[in-house]
Amino acid sequence: MAEILQGNGVPAYPVRDGRTLVGHYAALRAWEFYVPLVHPAAGTFLHEGLPARLTRTPGSVRTPAPRLGEHTTELLTSLPGIDETEQTALRANSVLE
Structure with a gap:
């Protein structure tokens, strides 16, 4: 089902845990959804980005928690x-x- 939706331009993917998404879902990487950030205690990690990108106010993730x-x-x-x-x-x- 996800492949049919994706083939029609709808971002879709079976529900997975976060690690599976980061490591295996090429569409999220292509959308630059995961942002590498450096946390003083945790080191460098991929942080989830914003789920929506608005034209006039796109926003961004700039700092870790x-x-x-x-x-x-x-x-x-x-x-x-x-x-x-x-x-x-x-x-x-x-x-x-």
């Missing part, structure tokens, strides 16, 4: 305005990692 707490300081400082002293106190009381 963040590590636990990676952006905590930046976000607490910029959004609610919690200064470094208060963040240090929160960490000392095990409120933050």
